[in-house]
Amino acid sequence: MHIQPIQNEYEKEIVDLILNIQQKEFNVPITIEDQPDLLEIENFYFKPGGTFLGAFIDGKLVGTIALVKFNSEAGAIRKMFVKKEFRGKEFAIAQHLLEQLIAYSEENGIKNLYLGTVSILQAALRFYEKNNFVTIAKEALPVDFPLMKPDNVFRHLQLNSK
DSSP: OEEEEOOGGGHHHHHHHHHIIIIIITOOOOOGGGOGGGGOHIIIIITTTOEEEEEEETTEEEEEEEEEEEETTEEEEEEEEEOGGGOSTTTOHHHHHHHHHHHHHHHTTOOEEEEEEOTTOHHHHHHHHHTTOEEEOGGGSOTTOOOOTTOOEEEEEEOOOO
C-alpha cells in the first residue's frame, strides 16, 4: 500500500470511489452536486492549508481521507472512505490514512480535528472512538466548522502540540 497526496488528476477515481460507497453501499442521499469540493480539490483542500490523501494498492485508488483547514488551529476530516474489499485490520488502510492525516495536521500547526458523520455508519463511529475522538454536540463545534447537510454525529480530537 502506498499513500500520497492526490488532486484532480484522480478526479474520476475519487468520485467513483466515494459516490459508490455513499449511494450504493450506505444509501446516503447525496450526489456529486452536493459535493462540489470533489471537483475542486486543489482550491477546496490544499489552498487553505489542508490536504487530500489517497491510498493505492497495485496502482488503484482504494481509500481517501481529506483535511479542510478551517482556521489557523483547526481542521475538519472529510472524505474518509475505503473500498469495501480493502477494509478491516488485515489492510489497516483507514488507520494508515488517519495516522498520516494526523501527522500532517501536527506538522502544520493544527491543534484540533473535528468531523461530522452519519449515525448509520456504525463501523466508522467505532473506528473514530478507537482513535480517541470524543463525541460532541453540534452546538459545541467551532462556529467556522464547515457543516455538511447529512451529518448528525460530531467528533473531536485534540492533538499533541509540537
